[in-house]
Amino acid sequence: MQMAPVLINEYRKKESNRGAWTAEEDQKLAQVISIHGPRRWKCIAAKAGLNRCGKSCRLRWMNYLRPNIKRGNISDQEEDLILRLHKLLGNRWSLIAGRLPGRTDNEIKNYWNSHLSKKLKQIERQNSGLTATESEPKNPDEVAQVATSAANNREEGTSRANEDQKSSQLMIWDELFDRPAEGPLNLEWMSKFLEMDESWFYFA
DNA sequence: AACAACCTCAACCGCATCAGA
DNA sequence: GTCTGATGCGGTTGAGGTTGT
Numbered sequence: 545m546q547m548a549p550v551l552i553n554e555y556r557k558k559e560s561n562r563g564a565w566t567a568e569e570d571q572k573l574a575q576v577i578s579i580h581g582p583r584r585w586k587c588i589a590a591k592a593g594l595n596r597c598g599k600s601c602r603l604r605w606m607n608y609l610r611p612n613i614k615r616g617n618i619s620d621q622e623e624d625l626i627l628r629l630h631k632l633l634g635n636r637w638s639l640i641a642g643r644l645p646g647r648t649d650n651e652i653k654n655y656w657n658s659h660l661s662k663k664l665k666q667i668e669r670q671n672s673g674l675t676a677t678e679s680e681p682k683n684p685d686e687v688a689q690v691a692t693s694a695a696n697n698r699e700e701g702t703s704r705a706n707e708d709q710k711s712s713q714l715m716i717w718d719e720l721f722d723r724p725a726e727g728p729l730n731l732e733w734m735s736k737f738l739e740m741d742e743s744w745f746y747f748a
Numbered sequence: 749a750a751c752a753a754c755c756t757c758a759a760c761c762g763c764a765t766c767a768g769a
Numbered sequence: 770g771t772c773t774g775a776t777g778c779g780g781t782t783g784a785g786g787t788t789g790t
Contacts, residue, residue, distance in 0.1 A: 564758070564784085585775075602776075603759065638778060653779075654757050755787075766776075 561595045565604055569594055573601055574609050582610075607648045614646025618655055626652060627660060 561569075569592075576592040582605055585598030594601065607613075618626070622644055629640040637649035637656075644652065 562760080583776085598775075599761090599777095600759075606777095607758075635779065649778075650758075657780095658756055751790085753787105753789075756785090758782105758784090760782075761780085762778105763780105764776105764778080767774090769771105769773085 562600075565608075569596070570604070570609060573604060577605060577609075603650075607650050612646050613648065618647075618659075622647070623655075623660070626656065627664075630656065630660070 565573075572592040572594060573588070576588050580588060580591065582588075582602075585602045587598075589596050589598050589601045592601070625644060626640060629643060633639050635653075637653045641647050641649040641652050
């Protein structure tokens with residue numbers, strides 16, 4: 545039996561709450577998760593008395609209520625990292641988010657779609673306006689390097705001690721990132737990269 | 749002030765994968 | 770081996786806010 549779209553929507557509305565979460569719902573959800581832990585989302589939704597599906601509860605927790613969620617603007621360093629990781633991993637947002645503590649895959653995906661994809665397109669357009677020789681990348685990282693040069697420049701204001709520490713860490717960092725450009729992606733390298741401790745990504 | 753166009757981001761959807769029965 | 774429910778992921782949508790005319 546085929547339902548008209550409007551009827552389907554009405555039916556769904558009666559089934560469960562949809563749309564933005566209220567503070568009350570957040571509170572109920574957080575309370576139940578604090579007792580039972582973040583699993584068995586269907587049960588959690590029922591226990592919290594929320595007229596929401598488990599999936600919706602999970603998403604709300606993962607993207608908003610979870611502790612240590614970092615909210616607010618993406619820093620230059622984070623943007624640099626996203627660009628590099630996206631170049632490496634493609635649209636594997638959860639993997640990228642895994643290397644950015646406190647950031648969610650949804651947040652990074654949104655940031656990419658609204659900011660970075662445009663930024664890259666703009667850079668590509670600029671490059672296409674140059675001569676063939678000028679526009680030819682010096683190495684495969686060029687696009688990301690151009691996009692992040694401003695961020696790197698801003699780092700000049702940091703203290704000397706931090707600079708020394710950064711430069712040594714960046715050498716290793718760059719070595720890791722440069723390696724795949726030399727040839728096909730190396731699985732050993734990839735797994736090494738993905739297992740790296742989060743602290744590698746923050747030089748503060 | 750009013751409207752349109754654009755932007756941002758929370759939330760939803762469908763599909764794939766995993767784990768347990 | 771198969772089924773089923775739970776979970777995770779990436780793509781997409783749409784409401785609300787902002788900016789431009």
